[in-house]
Amino acid sequence: MGNFRYNRRRQVHDNNxxxxxxxxxxxxxxxxxxLTVASLPLHAAETGDAAAGQGKTSMCIGCHGxxxxxxxxxxxxxxxxLGGQHAAYIVKALQEYKAGNRSxxxxxxIAASLSDKDMADLAxxxxxxxxxxxxx
Amino acid sequence: xxxxxxxxxxxLLAANAPAFAGDPAEGQKKSQACAACHGADGxxxxxxxxxxxxxxxxxxxxxxxxxxxxxxxxxxxxxxVANLTQRDIEDLAAYFSSQKGLVLKH
Numbered sequence: 001m002g003n004f005r006y007n008r009r010r011q012v013h014d015n016n017x018x019x020x021x022x023x024x025x026x027x028x029x030x031x032x033x034x035l036t037v038a039s040l041p042l043h044a045a046e047t048g049d050a051a052a053g054q055g056k057t058s059m060c061i062g063c064h065g066x067x068x069x070x071x072x073x074x075x076x077x078x079x080x081x082l083g084g085q086h087a088a089y090i091v092k093a094l095q096e097y098k099a100g101n102r103s104x105x106x107x108x109x110i111a112a113s114l115s116d117k118d119m120a121d122l123a124x125x126x127x128x129x130x131x132x133x134x135x136x
Numbered sequence: 137x138x139x140x141x142x143x144x145x146x147x148l149l150a151a152n153a154p155a156f157a158g159d160p161a162e163g164q165k166k167s168q169a170c171a172a173c174h175g176a177d178g179x180x181x182x183x184x185x186x187x188x189x190x191x192x193x194x195x196x197x198x199x200x201x202x203x204x205x206x207x208x209x210x211x212x213x214x215x216x217v218a219n220l221t222q223r224d225i226e227d228l229a230a231y232f233s234s235q236k237g238l239v240l241k242h
Contacts, residue, residue: 057242065241077195080238081239083238084237084241085238086180086184086185087183088183089185092184103207
C-alpha cells in the first residue's frame with residue numbers, strides 16, 4: 001500500500017514534469033515558426049527583370065542617378081546609393097513608402113505609382129552586378 | 137560684384153564639404169551589434185537587410201536618427217538604436233560609409 005502511494009506520487013510528479021518539458025520546448029518552436037513566417041517575403045509573387053527595370057528608372061535617376069545629389073526637402077542629405085543594394089530590401093523600402101509606413105514626400109508619391117512588378121523590376125536592376133559593385 | 141561671387145563660391149564650397157563628424161575606427165568598435173545582420177563591413181549577406189557599406193554618411197545618419205526618434209519604424213532597428221548617443225550614430229555612419237560596397241548607379 002505504501003509502495004503504491006509512493007509510485008502513484010512518482011507517476012503524478014513525472015507527468016507534471018513531462019508537461020512542463022513540453023511547454024518549455026514548445027516556446028522555442030513557436031518562436032522559430034513565428035520568425036520563419038515573419039521572414040517570408042511579402043511580395044514573393046513578383047520576380048524582378050533587371051532589363052525591364054532599366055526601362056523604368058526615369059523617375060529614379062533624377063535623384064539617385066546623380067553623384068552627390070542631395071534632397072532639398074524636408075531635410076538635406078545625400079540620397080542613398082542604390083547600386084548593389086539587395087533587391088529584397090529595395091522592394092521592402094518601396095512597399096513601405098507606398099503604404100505610408102516610411103515617410104518621404106517624393107518617395108511616397110513615386111512608390112504609390114509603382115506596381116509590385118515595377119518594384120521587383122527596379123529592384124532587380126539596381127541590385128544587379130552587386131559583386132562587381134562591391135569591388136568598386 | 138566680385139566679392140558677392142566670391143562669397144557665393146565660399147558658401148557653395150562650405151555646403152559641399154562633407155560634414156564628417158564621426159570616427160570610422162570608433163564606429164568599427166561599436167559596430168559589433170550591427171554585424172550579425174548587416175555584415176562585419178556592412179555588406180549584408182541577408183537580402184532583407186540593406187547593405188550599408190559605401191552608403192552616404194549623411195543618409196546613414198538620417199536613417200539611424202529616424203529610427204531612434206521613431207520617425208522611421210522598425211521593430212528590429214528601433215530597439216537597436218534606442219540607446220545610441222549622437223556620437224555613436226556619427227561613428228557608426230562614418231565606419232559604414234567608409235567601407236566599399238554600394239555604388240552610384242544610373
